[in-house]
Amino acid sequence: MSFAIWNTIMGSSLLAMAWGFQKSGLIPGMFLHAFIAGICLYTAQTILKISDNQGSYGNGGDVPELCKILLGKWAEILAKIFSLVVLIGANIVYWILMSNFLYNSVDFIYGYIVSPGEVDNRTVICPKEEFNSTAVTSLINVVQPSSFYTIWNLYTTVPLFLAVLMFPFLNFKSPTFFTKFNSLGAVSVCYMIAFVIVKASHWGIRDINWLDELHIKPTFQALSGMLALSYFIHNIIVSVMRSNRQQQHNVRDLSIAYSLVLFTYVFVGVLFYVSFPLSKFCIEDNFLNNFSKHDPLTIVARLLLLFQLFTVFPLMCFMLRMDIFTNFKILFKTKKNAEFSYLKVVVLNTIVVVVCVLFACFLPRIGTLIRYTGALSGMVYIFALPSLLKIAFLRNEKTLTPITCIIHIVILLLGVLNFCLQFFITDS
Numbered sequence: 001m002s003f004a005i006w007n008t009i010m011g012s013s014l015l016a017m018a019w020g021f022q023k024s025g026l027i028p029g030m031f032l033h034a035f036i037a038g039i040c041l042y043t044a045q046t047i048l049k050i051s052d053n054q055g056s057y058g059n060g061g062d063v064p065e066l067c068k069i070l071l072g073k074w075a076e077i078l079a080k081i082f083s084l085v086v087l088i089g090a091n092i093v094y095w096i097l098m099s100n101f102l103y104n105s106v107d108f109i110y111g112y113i114v115s116p117g118e119v120d121n122r123t124v125i126c127p128k129e130e131f132n133s134t135a136v137t138s139l140i141n142v143v144q145p146s147s148f149y150t151i152w153n154l155y156t157t158v159p160l161f162l163a164v165l166m167f168p169f170l171n172f173k174s175p176t177f178f179t180k181f182n183s184l185g186a187v188s189v190c191y192m193i194a195f196v197i198v199k200a201s202h203w204g205i206r207d208i209n210w211l212d213e214l215h216i217k218p219t220f221q222a223l224s225g226m227l228a229l230s231y232f233i234h235n236i237i238v239s240v241m242r243s244n245r246q247q248q249h250n251v252r253d254l255s256i257a258y259s260l261v262l263f264t265y266v267f268v269g270v271l272f273y274v275s276f277p278l279s280k281f282c283i284e285d286n287f288l289n290n291f292s293k294h295d296p297l298t299i300v301a302r303l304l305l306l307f308q309l310f311t312v313f314p315l316m317c318f319m320l321r322m323d324i325f326t327n328f329k330i331l332f333k334t335k336k337n338a339e340f341s342y343l344k345v346v347v348l349n350t351i352v353v354v355v356c357v358l359f360a361c362f363l364p365r366i367g368t369l370i371r372y373t374g375a376l377s378g379m380v381y382i383f384a385l386p387s388l389l390k391i392a393f394l395r396n397e398k399t400l401t402p403i404t405c406i407i408h409i410v411i412l413l414l415g416v417l418n419f420c421l422q423f424f425i426t427d428s
Contacts, residue, residue: 001244005233005257007186008240010264012093012309013230014192016367017269018276019285020223026208026273028216032223033266039411040231041258043386048250050393051238062238067385070392075385080327082380083235087320088355089373094309094316095356096364099162100286101306103154108293110148123202124290126282159360163353169314170349171342179315184308189264191304195297196268200275208274221421225371228378228418230265231258235381285367321348375419383415 021029051066067075151157241250272287284290291298387408394400
């Protein structure tokens with residue numbers, strides 16, 4: 001069960017972990033990981049224990065139902081809204097990553113066909129420096145792009161091509177076919193771990209000023225916001241743990257799973273960060289962007305992740321669709337709004353795809369999107385609702401103490417602070 005939870009929590013933020021350490025500093029980043037993971041584990045266990053005490057396991061009760069029972073209708077609505085926010089944010093991030101992987105894969109194939117002898121021998125690249133130098137060159141000399149790169153552009157045409165490829169798969173009545181590829185998530189994570197180990201073994205540990213790495217950077221909140229999404233499972237934790245055959249071991253299994261997630265994130269992020277051979281400023285929020293299109297391991301990684309996300313995205317859209325239709329059914333108190341209809345599905349999927357394409361064209365920064373989505377959704381689902389549920393539950397049981405109340409109010413305020421701090425930095 002612990003491995004299943006680990007596989008569920010692990011996400012695309014693994015690609016941004018080294019970038020997060022670059023934003024926070026190495027040692028503070030490790031403490032921040034442990035702190036956020038600890039809070040996420042505690043609040044997830046809080047939801048499970050309250051759900052168990054309320055007898056919701058057998059009744060299909062999830063966080064919105066618990067909120068309705070203990071806090072009122074407003075909390076139920078809030079829980080449902082921010083469950084949708086998480087799904088929408090994940091869809092946008094996945095679309096940006098798919099566009100990136102599709103662009104680079106086709107770019108490599110095109111280069112191999114047109115210029116088979118062309119090889120980029122650079123071990124690692126710094127896209128930020130290349131972008132700046134290219135911009136300066138373009139100002140001095142107007143460079144006419146080739147017709148291929150006019151048609152195949154990462155920030156204009158590729159997200160649209162992806163929409164043409166993806167859209168038919170979003171309109172199936174049931175996504176059962178795509179669930180057969182769930183194991184690809186674990187395969188992808190294992191490959192990325194091996195990828196980082198191989199690269200780090202070639203680079204070696206670089207000269208690092210460990211005294212500087214002891215100091216927390218003023219942009220640390222980029223990591224804290226991102227981690228709120230990286231350790232997020234709270235909106236489905238009751239459903240996930242319901243499938244555990246040994247319910248008495250829920251706390252143990254969840255603790256082991258979070259420990260595995262913490263180790264995986266820290267191991268990949270720290271190893272890549274300390275071995276990265278260029279300036280740490282060059283680390284991208286998708287570390288595959290730090291490698292040329294000719295790097296063999298990177299080619300395999302992009303193709304593997306592209307296929308994995310291509311099978312996951314329809315599942316995410318299906319979950320989003322079911323949530324929206326179910327909420328419409330409750331809102332309008334009619335079954336008709338929850339019934340399957342190709343027209344409604346096509347309209348909803350069109351809106352989702354248009355939103356994803358717009359973000360991929362105008363804000364293709366997964367680090368920014370992950371930290372804002374994480375900080376906002378985490379503020380509600382990780383910090384606020386579990387704390388309020390705990391206070392309400394203990395009050396009903398007449399066992400609430402002032403210290404317990406203060407501790408959970410502090411947890412709530414930490415979530416608010418984490419979200420507010422996101423507006424005081426800019427990603428570079």
